[in-house]
Amino acid sequence: LAYLIVRFLKCLFCLPAVLQEALQVGDRSIKNELSITQDLVWRYTAVLEKLTHPNIQPAQCEMPITQLKQALYNVRQHESFLKILQSDVSICCQRMESRQPKLSSVLKQLRETVQPNMAIPGSTVFPLFKAVTKLWFELQDEAELLHILSNITVGLKPFLVSQAKRFSKAYLNSLLEATEVKTDANRLAVSSGMIDPTLLNTQSWLLPHANDRLKELPLEYNGFCGYMFVNRDGLLLPGNPSIGILEHKERFYAFSSREAALAFASSPDDFVAQYIQSRIQTYTVFLCFQREATKVLLLPF
Numbered sequence: 001l002a003y004l005i006v007r008f009l010k011c012l013f014c015l016p017a018v019l020q021e022a023l024q025v026g027d028r029s030i031k032n033e034l035s036i037t038q039d040l041v042w043r044y045t046a047v048l049e050k051l052t053h054p055n056i057q058p059a060q061c062e063m064p065i066t067q068l069k070q071a072l073y074n075v076r077q078h079e080s081f082l083k084i085l086q087s088d089v090s091i092c093c094q095r096m097e098s099r100q101p102k103l104s105s106v107l108k109q110l111r112e113t114v115q116p117n118m119a120i121p122g123s124t125v126f127p128l129f130k131a132v133t134k135l136w137f138e139l140q141d142e143a144e145l146l147h148i149l150s151n152i153t154v155g156l157k158p159f160l161v162s163q164a165k166r167f168s169k170a171y172l173n174s175l176l177e178a179t180e181v182k183t184d185a186n187r188l189a190v191s192s193g194m195i196d197p198t199l200l201n202t203q204s205w206l207l208p209h210a211n212d213r214l215k216e217l218p219l220e221y222n223g224f225c226g227y228m229f230v231n232r233d234g235l236l237l238p239g240n241p242s243i244g245i246l247e248h249k250e251r252f253y254a255f256s257s258r259e260a261a262l263a264f265a266s267s268p269d270d271f272v273a274q275y276i277q278s279r280i281q282t283y284t285v286f287l288c289f290q291r292e293a294t295k296v297l298l299l300p301f
Contacts, residue, residue, distance in 0.1 A: 022143070023093045026150050030089060033153060034082045036160055037075055038183070043172045044072040045236065046181045052232040069234050071167060076236060078159055080222075085149055092142050092149070099142075103135045187256065188240050195244040195258045203265045206245040206252070214241040217252045221275070225256035227264040230274045 051065055110128045182190075197205040208214060219239065220226065228237045239254025243261055246253040248268045255261035264271050 022146055022150075023089065023096060026146055026153070027086070027089050027093070029150070029153050030082055030086045033156065033160065034079065034086065037079045037082060040075045040160075040163055041072065041079055042181050042183050043169075043176065044068055044075060044167075046179050047172060047175045048072060048235050049232070049237070050176070050179050052235050065233070068167070071163060072236060074159075075163065078156070081156070082153075085153060088149055089146070092145055096139070096142055099135055099138055103132070103139070106131045106135065184238050187238060188242070191240045191243060191257050193258060194242065195261050197244065200262055200265050203268070204247040206247055208242050208244070214245055217241075217245060219245070219252050219254050221253075223254055225260055226253060226271060226275050227260040228256050230271055230278055231263075234278060 048065065048068055051068070106128060110125070110132060113125060113128060194207060194209075195205065197203075197207065206214060206217070219241075221229065221239075223239050225237045225239045228235050237256040239256055241254050243255055243258055246255070246261065246265050246268065248265075253264065253268070255264060
């Protein structure tokens with residue numbers, strides 16, 4: 001019996017390493033999917049930013065703006081979902097790391113206690129086995145969660161394949177021409193200048209230097225700039241909290257530029273109403289389009 005226990009303990013010693021490797025594989029898979037998705041997000045955004053520019057007349061633009069907006073909304077949601085999966089894998093990894101030293105310690109103690117050809121008092125070994133069992137089931141739960149997350153990630157892969165068929169990289173490049181493709185980080189860096197609240201002191205502003213918890217605030221429109229959504233026909237540009245956050249009627253708004261912030265803050269109720277109307281129109285157009293295309297519609301917020 002002692003010999004079998006020793007063999008069993010050797011197998012248990014290998015378990016954390018196996019799970020750790022599985023976690024790393026899962027994390028790499030999600031990061032790869034996220035990288036491809038974000039590249040699409042930034043390309044779609046750059047194309048739409050170009051095509052919805054005020055200098056472009058509707059008659060001049062024969063590009064499929066409606067389909068591109070739908071694609072942008074979908075990949076933004078896909079990006080958010082992948083980030084949730086990545087966060088779950090990260091939490092799983094943290095729990096693994098916290099349990100691994102405990103398991104190693106108990107297993108080491110158990111292995112030193114259980115020796116071949118030696119009688120072992122039950123009162124000595126049973127508490128150790130109980131501790132190992134508890135950690136074993138906890139690790140088993142993590143393994144099951146990882147398996148579920150991996151299956152979800154695999155199930156999402158066809159989405160990117162469908163996007164590639166819908167708008168190829170070559171086609172997007174032809175629309176972009178010489179337009180710079182900016183990442184979200186690029187946009188945040190360019191628009192990092194803080195707003196001067198004295199320019200519109202009738203509104204309440206939360207500024208970075210006075211509030212360290214801006215990133216924790218529940219921003220309206222999922223943090224996207226409401227002004228750009230209204231004025232640029234549904235264009236999604238991420239808001240930058242470093243500019244300053246407008247607090248209006250207990251709601252918080254971030255903007256993609258200081259100009260957008262001042263324009264929105266000059267008449268926030270009007271812009272909120274226009275946003276709601278724009279969203280309804282966007283939904284109606286996409287719903288009609290989806291009935292013809294018989295594809296799944298995902299709306300941004």
